[in-house]
Amino acid sequence: MNRKKTVLIDGTSMLKEVYYAVPANCVKGIRNVVVRIIEEKQTDYIAAVFGGMNENGIAARDLIENETRLKEALASLKIPVFEKEGVRSLDLICSLAKNCESDEKDVSVLTADENFLMAVSEHISALIPGMGEEGAELITWTVEAVRKEFGLEPEQLKEVFSLERGAGIGRKTACRLISQYGSLQAVYGQKEVIESDQIREALTEYEQKIDKEAQFLCLKTDYDVHLDEVKTIAESEIAEIMDMDFEPAGFPDEVEEISSDGWMGKIITELADAEAVFSRCAAGTSLGLQVTGTDKKITALALCLSKEECWCLIAQGNLTSEYLKEKAEEVISHRENVMVLDLKSQLPFLNVADEKTVLDASLAAYLIDPLKSSYEYNDLAQDYLQLPLPSKTELLGKRTLIQALSENQSQAVTCMCSMAYVAFMCGSILKEELKTAEMERLFYEIEMPLVYSLFTMEETGIRVERDRLKEYGDRLKIGIKETEQKIYEQTGETFNINSPKQLGEILFEKMKLPGGKKTKTGYSTAADVLEKLAPDYPVIEQILDYRQLTKLNSTYADGLAAYIGSDERIHGTFNQTITATGRISSTEPNLQNIPIRMELGREIRKVFVPQEGCIFIDADYSQIELRVLAHMSGDERLIGAYQQAEDIHAITASEVFHVPLTEVTSLQRRNAKAVNFGIVYGISSFGLSEGLSITRKEATEYIDKYFETYPGVKLFLDKLVTDAKETGYAVSMFGRRRPVPELKSSNFMQRSFGERVAMNSPIQGTAADIMKIAMIRVDRALKKQGLQSKIVLQVHDELLIEARLEELDQVKKLLVEEMKSAASLAVPLEVDANVGESWFDAK
Structure with missing residues (x-):
């Protein structure tokens, strides 16, 4: 029997596909494809199907308007449109295709939905836009084409797509699994014998997502929709139809010189x-x-x-x-x-x-x-x-x-x-x-130029000596083993130190250490809990050391090796859009979070070395945030303390504790230092008492005395909070805004957090901006003077330069001058610069 050629148009999927690529011209593009099919006598009968636009969460007004115009364009071609409320276009068109096949028609479905491949059969094929040998074209998918491409029957593709979309398993791998085991159920039945650890882990971790995808991909083909015997439009009418405009006004005629439709x-x-x-x-x-x-x-x-x-x-x-x-x-x-x-x-x-x-x-x-x-x-x-x-x-x-x-x-x-x-x-x-928002200068003069400086840093990278890294890793492993044994000796038994549950039971049940906080999952062994106990219990100090050593080993000794390129350098990524305060962050790897609690942690810097003929120059700002606080608060005594160019922490201790500068004790200086830096971060009396291991009353007295000594700081911080409550944001000296929505919270803890953010964001943001300005100035000066030396690293308030030996003096002078002049403050910006054969030596 001569089966009639029938084309069904999946209007919804085609519209979405073309719309997201060509928003203003999608109707014309689809209409032209349909007309070409008619002109090439590819069909005796034709119809279109539309489903709900909310199917994938898409409800754009423009998309809905385009759908209306597309239906009008199809009506002009005398093409009937099928719709059913609440029904997916995929299910509707599959039902119509199956019914047409039963009515002894050969069906071609024009669709952008790859899922339709699951419905391809002996008399149903798919026409899907894709790239052929001569560019963009409609690719015909028959049963044989599916078998050739996937090595599977069309109905098996549901399981391939489920693995691919649910677990991120590559298509080729998914096809191989289904081909090898026959079905998704069989794959799970044989999961344990699959050689790839990665695939087994994916199957286990994403089992629910895979199942969900499989359910979504189940096709319904039982809707009662049938194609009436409607012939396609006569060829004589096509020219007239093509002159009709279904596009927005203002379509630029000159673009027509570009070949092909759309x-x-x-x-x-x-x-x-x-x-x-x-x-x-x-x-x-x-x-x-x-x-x-x-x-x-x-x-x-x-x-x-x-x-x-x-x-x-x-x-x-x-x-x-x-x-x-x-x-x-x-x-x-x-x-x-x-x-x-x-x-x-x-x-x-x-x-x-x-x-x-x-x-x-x-x-x-x-x-x-x-x-x-x-x-x-x-x-x-x-x-x-x-x-x-x-x-x-x-x-x-x-x-x-x-x-x-x-x-x-x-x-x-x-x-x-x-x-x-x-x-x-x-x-x-x-x-x-x-x-x-008055951030034009910040954008054009700081953030945009910084992009080019960061790009140069990433391109340059920093050299890592593999042998030193291996040696460092070996030392860490020895240190981990020795520390592990010391912990076992002091606790009296062997256990999994990395298990919070086991560790908590040993410390707070067996050893009866104080301060145990029991949760639903056991005792808390978080760092803040253990650090309070460390001064009195050597085993806690060993546990904290063990954690540092294992982190150093996994993150740096083992982790860094994966990032070393063929040029023996690490080309990390520096991010501008991560932190709310404006600080630059470092990833792949993160070189800004190296543990410095122990000497062995600091020694990781020894593996970073300059290339032959070069030397490192390390420069960092001295107490930049405190200097920013002095400038922004305008407190005369704090400004005066800095202008003395003496030890600010000792001066603060002298002022706060009312003792001569020469008689300040190391403990008084330490406490004054904690208050100095704590103020920058909006520290509370509770936080200070925890940090200094003193009573809350003593901490309150320290803070009160500080504000008595520097009253301008108190007025400044209070005004920052008041302004943030009124405007909804905190702002730095250079106009950087940090929204503080927590200030409007009904929760006291949230509001308190918001107040601390309102106090510290302007200070931290200003310090971050000054560092960015310094980086731009240094980078530009190096390039302007034709020097080969380059910035290779930025960590918080520190810049590291790989300098040619013959340029050392010139670069060191340039570096210090540009960093000092990055901003004009009421107090001098001080920069410490050192030279070394490694980052460790220069630091």
Whole structure:
């Protein structure tokens, strides 16, 4: 029997797919695909299906409006539309396809939903947008195509997708597992014999998520929907239909010089098309840009010129990485401002001559709200455009952009175009927000230039001597073993020291040590609990040492080795958008959190060494936060104490305890030091009493005496809290804002925390800003003077430079001068600089 060719359009999935790549032109793109199918006589009958737009949490007004316009476009083509309230489009179209198959039709389903592959059968195929040999095209998926690609039957794909999406198991691995064991149930039945530890752990940890995905992927094919015998539109009517406009007004005709249908989010792989794109970008003021690649070569470049114009150019064939780099830099040079997301990640691929041209939208968003955990494009889209967009993880899973470009190009392109689009659309909004918040100078003169300094530091990296690291690790292991034995001897038995439950029972039940706090899971053995006992019980000191040693071993002795590159250097990451106070943080690895409680902890610095012909110069600010406090409070006695250029802690002790400076005891100095630094962090009498092991009454007296000595500090801190309560934020000397929502809490503890934040954020934020200014000045001075020496590390108030031996004197002088002149305060900024053959020696 001659089976009639039937095309079913999954309107919902196609709309979502095209919309997120080309928001302003999705209807035209889909309509053109449908018309092409009709023109090529691929169908005798045709229909479309729509499901609920809230299915994946997507309820954007624009998306709903586009759905209405798409239905109008389909109606103009005389294509019937099927809908059922509360039913997934996938289930509805599967039911319709199965019924058409029963009615002896050959069915092709136009869909962007990969899940439909599970429904492919002898007479049902899928037409899914993808990348073929000649670029973007509709790829036909038959049973044989599924078998060839996955090595499985279509109905088995549910279990592959469940493993992939539920546990993050790679598709090839998931296919191999299902092919080997036959089913997901069998995989779990044989879990213990699977060789890969990683797969076994994933199966165990994500079992519920896998099961949830499997349930979601169950297709319903029993809805009572049937295709009436509606013929497709006559070819003679197509030309008339194509003249009808279903797009927003203002569609730029000149873009039509770009070949093929569609232009917003268009994938460009041909040189001629790229020339047309760059021609469009030749002049203007603003541009959204995003780039990715490998080995400093561009793989893909997304450009957004307006709300309606966004392209993704992919390096292949005659469209080379070198060409894309040259043209991108040319475009940047002709623009007043270019908006990107995470500029530092773009700099390996672009030479940006003018630091003021390219602006980082995510960095601007961080300044406006430093309490958020993420500044990805979907966060900005939601916050500033009220536009729900799928996140990078939702689009790509655990894959990088580079991996996705080769494995699922359309999703990768959607992601990149979303980045460029959001950067462009949010640019003017964010700049206005910065202006309103009076943080323009902070953004343009501190945060943006710092991006380039941090990039140079990351590119340079810091050298680690492997042999020293191994030797250090060996010493740690010996120390761990010796400390372990001492603990066993003092407790009288062998047990798992890393088990809080066992440790708590030994200390507080067997040994009857005081201060045991029992919780639901056993006694607390947290550091703050043990540190109170350490002075009186040697075993506690040994336990704390054991913890330090094991942390050093796992994090540094073993951990650092994984980060050493082929150049014998560690190229860590320095983050600007992590801390609420503005401090720079260090990750992969974290070199700002090296334990210094014991000498062996400090000695990890010995493994960091300069390259041959160089030496380290380490410079750090002396008591920068206290100096900032003196300046910002304007307290004359505190300022005077610093201007004496003497021991500030001894002077404070002399003032507070009313004794001559020469008679200040070491204990009095220690207590004064604790109060000095405690004030910066808004310390309470309880906190001070805990830190100094004194009574709360004594701690209160210390603090009261401090404020009597420095009354300007008390007035200043009180005003910080009052102002924060009125405005909702604390602000640094350079205008950095830190929201303090806790001040409005009905919970006393939360409000108290908010008051401490209101007091210490302006001081810490100002100190962080001064360090950032110093880094920028030092980096620029090194480059301006043509020196080869470079900053390799920044840790809190400390800068480490790898200096050429022949440049040592010049660099040391430059470093100290630039750090001292980073800010003009009422008290001098003091800098201690030392030289050494290792970071340890220089420190």
